[in-house]
Amino acid sequence: MSELVIETKGLRKEYYTRRGHQVAVRDLDLAVPAGGVHGFLGPNGSGKTTTIRMLLGLARSTAGTMRLFGEQVPDRLPAVVGRVGAVVENPKFSPNITGRQNLLLLSRSIGAPDTRVDAALETVGLTARAKDRYKGYSLGMKQRLAIAATLLKDPQLLILDEPTNGLDPAGIREVRDTIRDLGARGVTVLLSSHILVEVQQVCSAATIIGHGRLLASGPVDELVGTSTAYRVEAPDPVAARQVLGDAGFRVGDDLVVETDTPASVTEALGGAGIWLTGLTPVRRDLESVFLELTAGTEMGTDQ
Amino acid sequence: MIGLLRVELTRLRWRRAVLLLLGAAVAVPAIIFAFLVHDTRPRPDDFTDYDYYYAQLSIVQERTGGSGIAVALILAMLFVLVGTTFVGHDWNTGSMSNQLLFEPRRGRVWLVKAAMLAVVAFVVSLVVLTAYWSGLWAVSVHRNLDLPDHAMVAAYKQGVLGAFFASVAAVFGYALTMFFRSTVATLGVLFGIAAAGGALVGATGLSDHAQAMPWTNYEAYMVGSSTTYDWDCFPNDTVVEHGACETVVTRAESLPYFGVILAVVAVGSVVTFRRRDVP
Numbered sequence: 271m272s273e274l275v276i277e278t279k280g281l282r283k284e285y286y287t288r289r290g291h292q293v294a295v296r297d298l299d300l301a302v303p304a305g306g307v308h309g310f311l312g313p314n315g316s317g318k319t320t321t322i323r324m325l326l327g328l329a330r331s332t333a334g335t336m337r338l339f340g341e342q343v344p345d346r347l348p349a350v351v352g353r354v355g356a357v358v359e360n361p362k363f364s365p366n367i368t369g370r371q372n373l374l375l376l377s378r379s380i381g382a383p384d385t386r387v388d389a390a391l392e393t394v395g396l397t398a399r400a401k402d403r404y405k406g407y408s409l410g411m412k413q414r415l416a417i418a419a420t421l422l423k424d425p426q427l428l429i430l431d432e433p434t435n436g437l438d439p440a441g442i443r444e445v446r447d448t449i450r451d452l453g454a455r456g457v458t459v460l461l462s463s464h465i466l467v468e469v470q471q472v473c474s475a476a477t478i479i480g481h482g483r484l485l486a487s488g489p490v491d492e493l494v495g496t497s498t499a500y501r502v503e504a505p506d507p508v509a510a511r512q513v514l515g516d517a518g519f520r521v522g523d524d525l526v527v528e529t530d531t532p533a534s535v536t537e538a539l540g541g542a543g544i545w546l547t548g549l550t551p552v553r554r555d556l557e558s559v560f561l562e563l564t565a566g567t568e569m570g571t572d573q
Numbered sequence: 574m575i576g577l578l579r580v581e582l583t584r585l586r587w588r589r590a591v592l593l594l595l596g597a598a599v600a601v602p603a604i605i606f607a608f609l610v611h612d613t614r615p616r617p618d619d620f621t622d623y624d625y626y627y628a629q630l631s632i633v634q635e636r637t638g639g640s641g642i643a644v645a646l647i648l649a650m651l652f653v654l655v656g657t658t659f660v661g662h663d664w665n666t667g668s669m670s671n672q673l674l675f676e677p678r679r680g681r682v683w684l685v686k687a688a689m690l691a692v693v694a695f696v697v698s699l700v701v702l703t704a705y706w707s708g709l710w711a712v713s714v715h716r717n718l719d720l721p722d723h724a725m726v727a728a729y730k731q732g733v734l735g736a737f738f739a740s741v742a743a744v745f746g747y748a749l750t751m752f753f754r755s756t757v758a759t760l761g762v763l764f765g766i767a768a769a770g771g772a773l774v775g776a777t778g779l780s781d782h783a784q785a786m787p788w789t790n791y792e793a794y795m796v797g798s799s800t801t802y803d804w805d806c807f808p809n810d811t812v813v814e815h816g817a818c819e820t821v822v823t824r825a826e827s828l829p830y831f832g833v834i835l836a837v838v839a840v841g842s843v844v845t846f847r848r849r850d851v852p
Contacts, residue, residue: 328674378580
């Protein structure tokens with residue numbers, strides 16, 4: 271098993287608000303191995319952002335342990351923070367200074383050369399607008415500046431919380447490509463997102479949480495599962511259904527047949543003189559897995 | 574640490590509201606200086622001696638009860654605003670969390686920002702107050718006015734005391750805002766104290782104790798001592814013993830007064846900043 275970059279055990283976060291006692295994260299065990307893009311999924315209010323904020327030392331845990339690169343956090347966070355880049359919720363910068371000035375303040379605080387700011391701006395395509403005030407940026411540009419800020423450290427772990435929020439399709443694709451590229455370069459990326467198609471496209475593994483609890487975790491292919499269902503297309507669907515039923519197949523709506531041996535479907539229909547025009551595997555996607563796992567989870571706001 | 578101090582200084586320089594307040598820290602004393610010089614200008618011969626006596630510029634008088642301590646107080650108030658505006662912006666925009674993603678040692682972050690503000694407030698106030706007293710000295714020499722021995726030494730010494738007070742004021746405003754996490758909340762609390770504080774002090778009976786009053790302590794700190802009189806103590810038509818109905822607060826007594834206030838606010842601010850979740 272590869273080294274774990276992120277590891278939590280029994281992580282718990284409780285709040286006491288005017289509405290009473292609330293548990294945002296319940297005994298969460300999270301394990302993110304080094305390398306690749308790891309999805310972090312859950313409905314609003316499931317505790318994703320709270321978990322990320324605890325990992326980064328912005329919020330205190332009520333119980334449990336957390337490790338980044340094997341170091342206990344938050345106690346040892348200063349030792350590893352230089353290897354971690356993060357965008358938490360919305361980008362947060364000073365509006366009255368330029369994007370470049372905002373990055374300069376951050377890079378100088380870690381003693382990085384100013385040239386790294388220019389390189390990061392170029393990576394996210396903001397060089398031309400670098401000297402514009404941050405308040406004049408579009409939401410997409412703000413997100414890109416936030417990603418540029420994470421690159422100032424040359425991180426080995428990137429934690430991105432909803433990085434495509436508010437982006438147009440072109441912006442989403444740009445960010446997706448950037449994430450995929452970073453993952454390919456060996457940077458471990460923890461990607462929290464609501465856009466499940468996006469997660470399935472870029473993530474090799476995912477963790478799904480609901481109500482602050484771990485619901486499932488593993489490689490995306492394993493979560494989605496191997497397909498055992500096939501959609502049958504034939505010139506006479508009624509006859510095909512009859513033949514398949516007689517042959518002992520379970521036939522669902524839209525002529526979807528469950529079988530481990532699709533050749534047996536061809537054989538049964540061919541034997542009855544019905545020639546297939548199509549036999550398509552029906553795969554579950556991450557969205558259906560997500561919806562099954564989080565069914566009944568109330569939607570709220572992330573805390 | 575030095576690198577972080579430089580970063581905070583840059584952050585301060587790039588904040589327009591702070592620059593406006595620093596501009597005011599220069600402009601307001603300059604205006605007071607101009608009015609003082611104008612009001613004490615040499616009068617025509619037909620003025621009475623009585624009028625002229627009171628209109629004459631006196632560095633000693635300005636230092637012990639005139640514009641000197643007023644200018645230092647104005648500087649202190651402006652630097653309370655500088656302290657609160659500087660860090661209130663970080664909380665308002667949420668950029669504090671961004672900063673902590675790069676430097677997670679919160680105690681160090683608190684300290685560096687406080688140290689930078691203290692140094693800036695001290696240097697700016699020292700320059701302004703030194704210029705103020707030097708200007709008054711130049712006017713006095715130009716008008717051939719008598720200057721007692723050591724008058725300027727005492728004035729410059731008060732300038733240093735005023736600069737130190739402004740420095741403490743900046744840290745006070747900053748620490749309060751780090752506690753409340755909002756410039757508006759901090760200013761609201763300060764205005765509330767200013768508006769209702771007098772009534773509260775009166776209600777608690779503290780007004781009978783000169784040592785508890787901010788102005789008395791400020792005057793004692795700046796001038797060396799402050800005397801308050803209990804008018805109810807004076808019997809009619811009777812001469813009382815010297816000092817019987819007065820309370821003298823010395824500079825040494827005023828230091829713990831301000832020190833305790835600053836320490837309570839600073840400790841509360843650091844502890845809550847280190848422990849509370851950052852939005």
